[in-house]
Amino acid sequence: xxxxxxxxxxxRESHSRQLSAAVVERLLAIVPDAHIRRRDLGYEPIPHxxxxxxxxxxxxxxxxxxxxxxxxLCLAEQLIQEVEHSDVIVIGTPMNNFTVxxxxxxxxxxxxRVGRTMKSTPAGKVGLLRDxxxxxxIASGGVFTGDRANQPDFLTPYLNAVLGCIGxxxxxxxxxxxxxxxxxxxxxxxxxxxIATIEPAMASLVRYAV
Numbered sequence: 001x002x003x004x005x006x007x008x009x010x011x012r013e014s015h016s017r018q019l020s021a022a023v024v025e026r027l028l029a030i031v032p033d034a035h036i037r038r039r040d041l042g043y044e045p046i047p048h049x050x051x052x053x054x055x056x057x058x059x060x061x062x063x064x065x066x067x068x069x070x071x072x073l074c075l076a077e078q079l080i081q082e083v084e085h086s087d088v089i090v091i092g093t094p095m096n097n098f099t100v101x102x103x104x105x106x107x108x109x110x111x112x113r114v115g116r117t118m119k120s121t122p123a124g125k126v127g128l129l130r131d132x133x134x135x136x137x138i139a140s141g142g143v144f145t146g147d148r149a150n151q152p153d154f155l156t157p158y159l160n161a162v163l164g165c166i167g168x169x170x171x172x173x174x175x176x177x178x179x180x181x182x183x184x185x186x187x188x189x190x191x192x193x194x195i196a197t198i199e200p201a202m203a204s205l206v207r208y209a210v
Contacts, residue, residue: 001034001205003027004086008093008104009042009139015179015187017042019137020092022191023174023198027088030202037082041103046075048106057113076110080117088133088205089168095140099154108162117166127167133201134163134171137194141180172198 005024009016028034056072083089093104100108111117118125136159144153156173163171174194179187 001027001031001087002085003034003036004039004082004089005036006039006089006091006104006107007042008091008101011042014042014092014094015139015176016092016094016137018092018187019139019174019176019191019194020090020135022195023090023092023135023137026195026199026202027090027205030205037086039079039082039107041107045103046079046106046110048102049109076113079107079110080113083111083117083168084129086132088135090135090137092137093139093155095138095144095153095155098144098152099158112162112166125165127165127169129167131167131169133205134168135174135198135201136171137174137176139176139179141178143177145175145177170201172201174198 003024005020007017007020011017024036052072053076091104094101096102114120114125117129118127120126138155140151142151143149144151144155160171163169174197176187176190176194182190
């Protein structure tokens with residue numbers, strides 16, 4: 001089994017990093033010989049899309065003739081292949097200003113590409129990638145879901161939309177909320193509780209180990 005592990009926080013000991021690490025640890029307990037591909041966007045952010053990328057998409061024939069199209073899309077292709085080669089994706093991310101941090105948005109912009117990971121149809125975008133489980137650990141200082149929600153959530157609807165349009169529809173969220181009011185012991189207890197909610201989904205992954 002191949003696990004793509006992505007972290008987005010700029011803090012080494014962040015709640016989202018600890019949560020994603022706990023998910024990976026549990027996956028390794030199920031499939032000990034799983035291979036992990038690490039992508040740390042918090043400490044090694046990828047560039048946002050620039051002029052070369054935009055030109056490569058808008059004038060592919062011209063750039064291809066000049067031999068520059070492949071260079072402009074090189075990083076995007078590498079990131080897409082990391083997703084394609086994975087059986088499971090684990091993402092740890094903070095909720096920044098009600099939505100995803102910019103480093104995660106930069107990664108998303110690189111892997112969403114018409115004709116490569118999705119296609120446009122009269123009914124909307126259709127994913128071209130094989131579906132696989134995606135476990136997303138979210139750390140939020142406030143509360144954005146449930147009866148006590150006191151702030152908007154633009155993160156989970158956005159990720160559902162962008163991941164779904166490339167074919168990743170099996171998404172499991174682990175919301176670690178109210179971290180601004182939580183001590184370490186309470187955070188650890190809450191992580192264990194969240195991991196328990198995805199145990200059935202994790203157990204089904206043993207098929208990738210054979």
